[in-house]
Amino acid sequence: MYTRIYKLMFPKEASDQPIIYRLVKQYDVQVNILRGEITPQHEGNLILEFKGEADKVRAGLAFLKEQKIGVELFATKVSRDEEQCFQCGACTGACPVGALHIRRTDMAVLFDPEKCTGCGHCVRICPVKAMNVSFDQLARVAS
Amino acid sequence: MSEFTVNKTYAEINARIKSGEAVVVTAEEMVDVVKKEGPVGAAKKIDVVTTGTFSIMCSSGAFFNFGQTTPTIKAAKVWVNKVPAYAGLAAIDIYLGATEPTEDDPLNKVYPGEFGYGGGHVIEDLVAGKKVFLEAKAYPTDCYANTKCKKELTLADMKHALLCNPRNGYQNYNCAVNLSEKTVYTYMGMLKPNCRNANYCSAGELSPLLNDPLYRTIGMGTRIFLGGGIGYVTWQGTQHNPQALRGKNGVPKRPAGTMMVQGDLKQMSAKWLKGVSIRGYGTSMAVGIGVPIPILNEEMAQFTGVSDEEIFTQVVDYGHDYTNGIQRNYGEVSYAQLKSGEIEVAGKKVATAPLSSVVKAREIAELLKKSIMEKQFFLSEPVDQFPTVDFSFDNSNK
Numbered sequence: 001m002y003t004r005i006y007k008l009m010f011p012k013e014a015s016d017q018p019i020i021y022r023l024v025k026q027y028d029v030q031v032n033i034l035r036g037e038i039t040p041q042h043e044g045n046l047i048l049e050f051k052g053e054a055d056k057v058r059a060g061l062a063f064l065k066e067q068k069i070g071v072e073l074f075a076t077k078v079s080r081d082e083e084q085c086f087q088c089g090a091c092t093g094a095c096p097v098g099a100l101h102i103r104r105t106d107m108a109v110l111f112d113p114e115k116c117t118g119c120g121h122c123v124r125i126c127p128v129k130a131m132n133v134s135f136d137q138l139a140r141v142a143s
Numbered sequence: 144m145s146e147f148t149v150n151k152t153y154a155e156i157n158a159r160i161k162s163g164e165a166v167v168v169t170a171e172e173m174v175d176v177v178k179k180e181g182p183v184g185a186a187k188k189i190d191v192v193t194t195g196t197f198s199i200m201c202s203s204g205a206f207f208n209f210g211q212t213t214p215t216i217k218a219a220k221v222w223v224n225k226v227p228a229y230a231g232l233a234a235i236d237i238y239l240g241a242t243e244p245t246e247d248d249p250l251n252k253v254y255p256g257e258f259g260y261g262g263g264h265v266i267e268d269l270v271a272g273k274k275v276f277l278e279a280k281a282y283p284t285d286c287y288a289n290t291k292c293k294k295e296l297t298l299a300d301m302k303h304a305l306l307c308n309p310r311n312g313y314q315n316y317n318c319a320v321n322l323s324e325k326t327v328y329t330y331m332g333m334l335k336p337n338c339r340n341a342n343y344c345s346a347g348e349l350s351p352l353l354n355d356p357l358y359r360t361i362g363m364g365t366r367i368f369l370g371g372g373i374g375y376v377t378w379q380g381t382q383h384n385p386q387a388l389r390g391k392n393g394v395p396k397r398p399a400g401t402m403m404v405q406g407d408l409k410q411m412s413a414k415w416l417k418g419v420s421i422r423g424y425g426t427s428m429a430v431g432i433g434v435p436i437p438i439l440n441e442e443m444a445q446f447t448g449v450s451d452e453e454i455f456t457q458v459v460d461y462g463h464d465y466t467n468g469i470q471r472n473y474g475e476v477s478y479a480q481l482k483s484g485e486i487e488v489a490g491k492k493v494a495t496a497p498l499s500s501v502v503k504a505r506e507i508a509e510l511l512k513k514s515i516m517e518k519q520f521f522l523s524e525p526v527d528q529f530p531t532v533d534f535s536f537d538n539s540n541k
Contacts, residue, residue, distance in 0.1 A: 086197060086417060086429060086500050090332050093340045093496025107482060107501035125333055127199060127419035127429070 002054040005034065005118070005135065006061075009070030010044040019067060020046075027060035028052060034076075035135065047074060047135055076118025077134050080111045085130035091122040147440035149186035153524040156190045156437050160515055160522070165190040167515045169508040170349050170436075170447055177448025182538075186444035191515055191522065194354050195368070195433040195507030196346040198499035199419050201330065202310035202381060203428045204240040205266055205408050208303040209277055209296065211235060216289035218279035222246060223265050230279070234287060238307075239265060241418075241428035251423060255328040261426025264418030266306070269298040270370070271413035304408035306370055306416070310380035312432050314352030314400035315387075315456055318343040318476055318495070320488055323462030328423020332498055334461055338488055341458065341495045346504035347451045347478035351434035352400045354447045356393040357534050358385070360436055362525025367404065368433030368511045371415035373520070374406025376434075379529040386532060393446065393534045396455045396475060400529065404432065415507075433507040435515060437522050445536060451478035458488050 010019070023029050030051040038044040050057050064071050078099075087109040091100045099115035100122055102108070122131040159165040166189050168176060173192045177185045209221075211234070221230040221237045225245040228237040241263035250256050268275055274295045283290050298304055320341045321327050321334035328334075332342045347353065355361045358379075365376040380401025387399035415431030438444050457472035464471050476486045481495050514520035 087502040088198065088429070088500045089497035090342070091496075093342060093494065094333060102484065102497075104482065104484065106505075107497070109500075109502070124422055127421055127427075128417055129420065 001051060002057050003049065003051045004057070005047065005049050005074040005076055007072045007074050007135075008046045008048060008064065009072075010046070011068055011070075012043060014067055014069055015044060017067065019064070019069060023060050023063065027063060028056050029060045074135050076120060078113070078116050078118055078120065078122065079132050079134070081130045081132065084128050085109070085126075086128060088127065090127060091125055091131065094121040094125040096121065145440075147442065148183050149440050149444075151190070151437070151439050153437060153439075153522055156439075157521045159190055160518060163516075163518065165515060167191045167193060167512045169505065169512055170194045170354050171505065171508070173444075173447045174348060174450040177444055182441040182445040182448065185448060186438050186441040189438045189444065192354060192436045192438060192447040193433060193508040193511040193515070194346075194349055194351040194436060195431070195504040195511065196312055196350050196499065197415070197431040197503035197507060198344055198346070198429055199330075199421070199427050200308065200311045200313075200430040201242055201427050203306070203308040203430055204238055204262060206303070206305045206307055207237050207239065207301050209235050209237065210300065210302050212289050212292045212294075214288040215286065216279060216281050216292055217284060217287035218281050218292075220280040222278045224260070224268070224275050226260070226262050226265050228262075241266065242425050244426050255423025256425075257422065258420045258424070258426045261418065261420075263426050263428030266408070266428060267413050267416055267418040269301075269304070270408060270411050270416055272297060298409060301409075305405060306374065306408045306411060307405045308430065309403050310382055310401045311404050311430055312351050312380070312402045312434075313345070313398055314350070314356070315395050315454070316344045316398050317459040318456050318481060318486070319461045319465075320458055320473065320493065321462035322460045322473075325462075327462050328421075329461045329465075330421060330424045330427075331461055332496070333422065336462070338491060338493055341481075341486055341488065341493045342498055343456065343478075343481045343495060344498040345456070345478065346499050346501060347454055347482065348449060349501065349504040349508055351432060351436075352402065353394060353449065353454055355434075355436050355443070356389070356395060356400075356446060356449075358400060358529040358531045359443065359446070360439065360525070361402065361434055362529055363527040364523055364525045365434065366521070366523040367435075368431070368507055369404055369406040369411070370408075370431055371412035372406050372408075372410030374404050375523075376402050376525075377405050378403040383529060385530050389532075389534070390453070390455060391537065392449060392453055393536070394449055394454055397457060431503060431507050433511040435511055435520070435522055442536065451482060454478045456481075458486070
């Protein structure tokens with residue numbers, strides 16, 4: 001299973017096309033809309049999480065390009081407010097990849113941004129809202 | 144004639160603190176001291192053991208006297224930053240509870256609710272020096288003519304601010320799992336279905352009441368570290384239950400004793416009082432507490448020498464049993480096992496996560512140790528004891 005976050009930029013001409021419908025229907029890509037905005041008289045932007053088999057996601061991306069939709073690969077970036085965090089450890093039970101983990105020798109709660117996939121489970125769980133998620137551009141998708 | 148080999152009084156220990164001779168260690172350090180020296184040796188060597196805990200503690204809140212208005216008011220309904228406070232005390236005395244959400248909070252209508260702000264957050268904002276917005280409504284009387292007031296004020300503007308927590312520092316607590324088939328959001332955190340995670344909440348060997356399991360030295364009038372300031376234990380906490388099942392070391396294996404604590408909020412800091420939001424459950428407050436334990440004799444040395452391997456708790460199902468008042472457990476685990484990151488429940492390995500900060504508990508124990516060694520903090524002898532049970536160590540085979 002392939003999961004990535006993309007920002008799609010819809011030019012004015014594409015605004016009447018059922019693009020996402022076709023993406024789901026024809027390419028069997030699961031989409032989860034994370035953010036959407038339409039600027040009046042301008043283009044529309046969507047931040048979507050794509051989930052599906054890698055081949056299908058790739059075919060879907062090719063389809064988007066045919067339709068002149070701009071595509072950028074995004075990463076959700078999770079950061080920790082060190083002042084706010086009191087190292088209770090609740091997040092370590094929610095983090096699926098061990099980016100938030102406990103150093104057993106002294107029970108310190110550590111955050112390794114390298115391991116973080118940006119799922120945001122910790123943001124929902126943290127009792128003092130020390131975990132924050134933002135969407136950052138990684139790179140323009142290579143053609 | 145005392146039953147103990149080592150006998151020290153509070154006055155003797157305080158005299159040693161005053162002269163700079165007192166030997167103070169944290170409850171973590173005491174484990175090794177007792178292992179090496181034995182209880183008698185440790186009692187001769189050590190004067191005070193400091194403990195600490197920093198975790199979400201429901202049954203916390205504060206009394207405020209917010210100052211009079213002109214004309215005067217007898218406030219009947221009061222909100223601070225939209226969080227309702229209880230005003231049925233007098234004219235301008237209120238009690239603000241940590242778990243009270245803002246009045247317009249959607250609660251669990253959008254499940255699981257976020258509970259972004261509540262009484263605990265108001266207290267944190269106040270100790271952080273922030274302005275809060277207070278609104279009051281009242282019926283007029285001849286002596287209190289005002290019917291409403293709105294004002295912005297800081298903690299410094301309050302005539303009186305007393306942190307008053309009716310139940311803190313639970314002596315041991317359940318390890319929570321969820322055996323149902325759907326995720327549950329509890330005060331013990333998010334619990335995945337089919338027992339896929341386990342949450343626990345105690346500082347273990349650093350926790351105050353686990354180091355004085357029979358309440359020999361922690362009682363009415365014990366001076367403590369509270370929320371960054373100095374506070375006092377004023378009574379046994381609500382739900383205090385000395386009868387809970389205990390091990391041979393006297394340490395309860397179930398939630399047992401509790402403390403009611405109070406202290407001047409104006410001395411406290413936002414570092415040690417934090418408003419919290421527990422998804423799907425509500426708001427509350429994390430409270431930092433540290434209790435010094437005088438090593439009056441070898442029994443107190445033996446109590447404070449307790450390690451995570453010797454402290455046990457029960458595994459309780461919060462998916463069905465807890466809510467339905469079913470008294471059942473799925474075995475016992477030690478804090479050493481819980482802190483290893485994995486326990487076994489009904490033959491299945493389950494990952495654990497703490498809700499109580501060991502790092503901060505240790506920091507509190509160290510802070511308290513430092514203030515005692517710097518002669519800033521002296522021990523107080525309780526004026527009365529918590530309800531307890533009979534106990535003595537069976538050291539015959541040692």
